[in-house]
Amino acid sequence: MNKVEIxxxxxxxxxxxxxxxxxxxxxxxSYLRINRDKFQDYRIVLGIGEPVLNxxxxxxxxxxxxxxxxxxxxxxxxxxxxxxxxxxxxxEQLYRSQWTAFLRNLVLFENAKWMNNPISTFKAENKxxxxxxxxxxxxxxxxxxxxxSVEEVPLDKDANYIMKSLDTVLLKQNDKESFVYSTVVTGxxxxxxxxxxxxxxxxxxxxxxVDLRVTVVEDKVFTVKIIKDGIGVEGDWRKEKENVDFxxxxxxxxxxxxxxxxxxxxxxxxxxxxxxxxxxxxxxxxVNPTGEWAWLVNKSGLKIDRAICDSLQVSI
Amino acid sequence: xxxxxxxxxAFTYDVxxxxxxxxxxxxxxxxxxxxxxxxxxxxxxxxSFVAPRTKKxxxxxxxxxxGE
Numbered sequence: 001m002n003k004v005e006i007x008x009x010x011x012x013x014x015x016x017x018x019x020x021x022x023x024x025x026x027x028x029x030s031y032l033r034i035n036r037d038k039f040q041d042y043r044i045v046l047g048i049g050e051p052v053l054n055x056x057x058x059x060x061x062x063x064x065x066x067x068x069x070x071x072x073x074x075x076x077x078x079x080x081x082x083x084x085x086x087x088x089x090x091x092e093q094l095y096r097s098q099w100t101a102f103l104r105n106l107v108l109f110e111n112a113k114w115m116n117n118p119i120s121t122f123k124a125e126n127k128x129x130x131x132x133x134x135x136x137x138x139x140x141x142x143x144x145x146x147x148x149s150v151e152e153v154p155l156d157k158d159a160n161y162i163m164k165s166l167d168t169v170l171l172k173q174n175d176k177e178s179f180v181y182s183t184v185v186t187g188x189x190x191x192x193x194x195x196x197x198x199x200x201x202x203x204x205x206x207x208x209x210v211d212l213r214v215t216v217v218e219d220k221v222f223t224v225k226i227i228k229d230g231i232g233v234e235g236d237w238r239k240e241k242e243n244v245d246f247x248x249x250x251x252x253x254x255x256x257x258x259x260x261x262x263x264x265x266x267x268x269x270x271x272x273x274x275x276x277x278x279x280x281x282x283x284x285x286x287v288n289p290t291g292e293w294a295w296l297v298n299k300s301g302l303k304i305d306r307a308i309c310d311s312l313q314v315s316i
Numbered sequence: 317x318x319x320x321x322x323x324x325x326a327f328t329y330d331v332x333x334x335x336x337x338x339x340x341x342x343x344x345x346x347x348x349x350x351x352x353x354x355x356x357x358x359x360x361x362x363x364s365f366v367a368p369r370t371k372k373x374x375x376x377x378x379x380x381x382x383g384e
Binding site: 008012015017018019020021022024025031032033035057058060163165169171172175176177178179180181183185189190192193194195197198200239294 | 317318319320321322323324325326327328329330331343345346347348349350358359360361
């Protein structure tokens with residue numbers, strides 16, 4: 001029986017998790033990665049009381065219990081975002097709903113250090129909540145409204161605003177899929193759109209700006225600025241993802257401290273924070289509890305994988 | 317009135333999108349990562365493997381694609 005000290009919950013195609021497992025293997029850590037697309041290949045029994053999780057993978061038996069299990073690295077959804085999936089069989093529907101619930105139930109391992117605990121992620125993934133916390137700790141935020149009508153909102157029809165979805169939008173129909181980036185829109189466009197069907201977020205348009213990605217792993221902070229041809233990118237930089245550079249920078253100490261604080265105040269141990277630097281002022285945009293980071297290891301040489309493993313290996 | 321702005325401004329593309337070609341690699345359950353079938357070296361350290369590059373890398377279950 002193999003005692004599991006670090007349990008990793010992921011997906012087979014999540015290569016970011018490969019970085020963690022490789023680093024943990026090099027450190028001779030006792031870890032197990034389970035992939036939510038392979039549950040059918042595992043044999044799983046979870047008992048309560050002193051919680052005990054028995055997992056058999058390829059005839060190899062693993063056990064995670066309150067004594068052995070020190071940390072859980074959670075790279076899975078806390079709820080399913082895809083609102084439309086036609087033609088799923090009963091088995092597929094059962095698989096999706098019940099295994100997702102199984103993952104949620106792992107929060108019974110209350111003595112383990114979570115990165116991140118789904119309960120905290122559930123709260124922290126809400127944009128308006130994040131902004132409230134950011135303001136509370138003294139980070140400047142763009143003026144922001146969540147609305148489904150602009151009738152009572154004094155907009156300038158010729159001014160620019162940033163429009164974004166409240167949650168990830170992945171719309172599917174037939175063989176097409178649509179994704180919504182943060183987009184520059186005019187006041188007039190907002191005034192002439194039928195917004196009542198769904199709420200959206202509008203924000204003050206800050207330009208010129210430089211996007212910053214701040215990855216916080218407990219008290220460690222890794223920051224890059226995202227530039228194209230030496231300057232910031234107008235609108236959502238992800239539309240230019242092949243043409244931008246990620247340059248490591250140091251944040252001012254007080255901003256760095258506030259980034260650590262917001263992650264911590266939201267009950268997280270990891271967060272990918274988006275900031276904007278506009279006219280020498282740092283603005284908080286959002287924090288991603290399930291944020292990606294592997295591209296920063298590759299492109300900018302940031303040792304985020306090591307920082308995560310350091311954190312997972314420190315007993316609570 | 318026009319359509320909802322979230323629909324109007326959405327970036328639309330064909331599905332299925334490019335799925336990663338993992339021919340020549342296998343997932344090692346014990347190690348917890350993909351390896352080259354021949355050399356057994358980690359896939360993410362293989363120069364010929366297109367590793368995740370941005371947070372919008374299509375093949376990742378990234379921050380915007382979690383929950384699928």
